[in-house]
Amino acid sequence: MHLAEQENTTKVEEEIKDGATEGEGEDLMSLESLDSVLAEEDPDFAKSLNEIGPDVVGAGEIYEEGLELEYTLAEEEKLWQSATGFRAKLLKVFPFLPKISYKIKMKRTVLRLSFRKFKEQARHRIVNAGPLTLAWLKSALTGTKKTVGDGLTSFKGYSLLKKLSLLGLVVATGVAGFVLYRVSTKGLLPHREDLFVRSLADWSSQKYQYDPKTETEPFYDSTRAAQNIFLMKRMVVNLRRSGEAGANPMGAFEFYVEGAASDVVVEIKDREAEVEDLFLRTIEEMTFDQVSSAEGKQALCERLRKEVNKVLTKGYVRRIFIKTAIVKP
Structure with missing residues (x-):
């Protein structure tokens, strides 16, 4: 009201001073007079008006050549209609191309604006990372203090029963969390140790992996193991007649x-005469045709191995090899 009265008084003074007509008395006061009146009546408002400056030309401006911000579909259609050459031919064949082109341009403009906004925000956050982080921490600390203070105030207003119930709930929550952590890491109860050793790998200082098909070595055939082999004396024996044999095959x-252990070789050496007699009686049962063939010789060695293992007492014979075999029809 005071401002309006001041304005009316100024108008009347101007009319009397200048001798203006009734139509001219409707002119308002000058900007300088208005600023002085505002400064006297409301200094804070006048200060805020002075802080509003002119827009900076080109600040934050996004411009795309051939595309205005107030671009319309009608302008895009006019652009296509004024085109010549291949573009005009396309418009005749596909009359809906202006609408598609307009939508693409609008979408591209929106994307550019969004990207520019994102880039400016990111730049602002990076440049002002320290102050922003400090402000966020202060705000979080203030909020935490307020929340704690409100909670304590509310807690003080509780009755004794509610206070004890709340404390019990907090303790129960802590105990439940500890139990869950214990179960997920080490188990609630300690594991009982196994009474028997299931695998020596659990007690070994180092473990190795190997391929059993290519990286194994036979125990008895290894060159690093002792070969328990005994050479029998030469034996001459009569063979049974067969189709290709003569009157007296020999x-x-x-x-x-080869014994499985050294004790086997020692026993065969001690009982060499008995083992030799066993070999002779076994060979005599073979025919000339059987002994002369490779398969027959293998069958003979296998049969001798089985027969000698029946009489041994300190182990067994693994294999028997033929060193010399001469047969006469």
Whole structure:
């Protein structure tokens, strides 16, 4: 009201001073007079008006050549209609191309604006990372203090029963969290140790992986293991007649006997005469045709191995090899 009265008084003074007509008395006061009146009546408002400056030309401006911010579909259609050459031919064949082109341009403009906004915000956050972080921490600390203060105030207003119930709930929550952590990491109860050793790998200082098909070595055939082999004396024996044999087929043989342990070789050496007699009686049962073939010789060695293992007492014979085999029809 005071401002309006001041304005009316100024108008009347101007009319009397200048002798203006009734139509001219409607002119308002000058900007300088208005600023002085505002400064006297409301200094804070006048200060805020002075802080509003002119817009900076080009600040934050996004411009795309050939595309205004107030671009319309009608302008895009006019642009296509004024085109010549291949573009005009396309418009005749596809009359809906202006609408598609307009939508694409609008979408591209929106994307550019969004990207520019994002880039400016990111730049602002990076440049002012320190102050922004400090302000956020202060705000979080203030909010935490307020929340704690409100909580304490509310807690003080509770009755004794509610206070004890709340404290019990907090303790129960802590205990439940500890139990869940214990179960997920080490188990609620300690594991009982196994009474028996299931695998020596659990007690070994180092473990190795190997391929059993290519990286294994036979125990008995290894060059690093002792070869328990005994050479029998040469034996000459009569063979049974067969289709290709003559009237008196004969054979001369020398055998290697491999024992599973050294005790087997010692026993065969001590009982060499008995083992030799066993070999002779076994060979006599073979025919000339059997002994003369490779398959027959293998069958003979296998049969000798089984027969000698029946009489041994300190182990067994693993294999028997033929060193010399001469047969006569």
